[in-house]
Amino acid sequence: MAYTTIAKPSDHFDVPTWAGSTSTTTVSGMGFKPDIIMIKIYDGTGHPIWNNSSQGINYNYLPSQQGVNDTTAYVASYTSDGFTLTGSATDANENGENYMAATFKCNGGTTSSNSDGATTSTVQANTTSGVSIVTYTGTGSATTLGHGLGAAPKIIITKSLTTADYAGFGNGSTLYHSDPWTDYLQLAWNGSTLGDNDIFWNDTAPTTSVFSVKSANQTNKSGDTYVAYCFAEKKGFSKFGYYKGNGNASGPQVYCGFKPKLVFLKKADSTEEWIFKTTAIDHGQLPNDGEMKRTLKINSNNTTTNCTINANATGFRPTTTDGKANGDNALYLYMAFAEHSIVGTNGTVGLAI
Secondary structure: OOOOOOOOHHHOEEOOEEEOOOOOEEEOOOOOOOOEEEEEEOOOOOOOEEEEOOOOOOOEEOOOOOOOOEOOOOEEEEEOOEEEEOOOEOOOEOOOOEEEEEEEOOOOOOOEEEOOOOEOEEEEEEOOOOEEEEEEEOOOOOEEEEOOOOOOOOEEEEEEOOOOOOEEEEEOOOOOOOOHHHEEEEEOOOOOOOEEOHHHHOOOOOOOOEEEEOOOOOOOOOOOEEEEEEEOOOOOOEEEEEEEOOOOOOOOOEEOOEEEEEEEEEEOOOOOOOEEEEOOOOOOOOOOOOEEOOEEEOOOOOEEOOOOEEEEOOEEEEOOOOOOOOOOOOEEEEEEEEEEEOOOOOOOOOOOO
């Protein structure tokens, strides 16, 4: 059996960059039509913007704020190999600024009604890469919702577009928690630590067809409109879990089975910022050396250059004592997505840094 069914991660996921402009800007050259677009300025001040093709250009979530749906048309359109941005769009396309986006392919904008759960959902899924967009209306009480992946998601991020609050974040890793779906985090809240409350996920792990919610504002308030981003692990493409920091400049090696292009991080056992790192905008002395210095913050409009981690052929290693990535004995949540697998083909060979 092949090591991975995804020989080329860039057919499903990419991190394009662009220079801001006063005019409509086209971001192109990707290997797919993007359905999830997570935008962030990387050399200045600006809020992150998350958009998806299931809901369209006028539906946006700004993780650094607790707001309801933002109807600004930051993304003007989705194209066959990228997207266009409205000129002079604040936080997405301002002249003189530089931007990146984490982008994922689902189903080219085509959704379907899903009745696998007790409550009908609308789903757009990529079963190959394990990524889906789920929209639904909250019921205010325990229910299940179809996710369309055909595999149990390990990460679920839910956001009400109607009620101002943080997003719900569920992680199914059992490395340090035997029953992880009894716990929750709140995306983009610095103070969020792993909590135990059944109102988020109804103390029920997702199955290959549905996930469970109960009554939290972040997951299932009655009458609210929700979007959920579901991620199932796929060997050689994505890896989600926890690691323990060691507090020294040569941090723990985190095995992923691929060289990451994008890594999300959150200290899960005490107050710290939600961040992500990418090789698309950073390298050290040599191109493609895997060094990721710049820290892009999900919970604020700032960017910093401390807290370095290094992507290597089999995963990543924090090379910092900064508490955002490598506090002594601290517990860190991570999501990693591949540039290329250690075995698959993507035109280049993983660098053993």
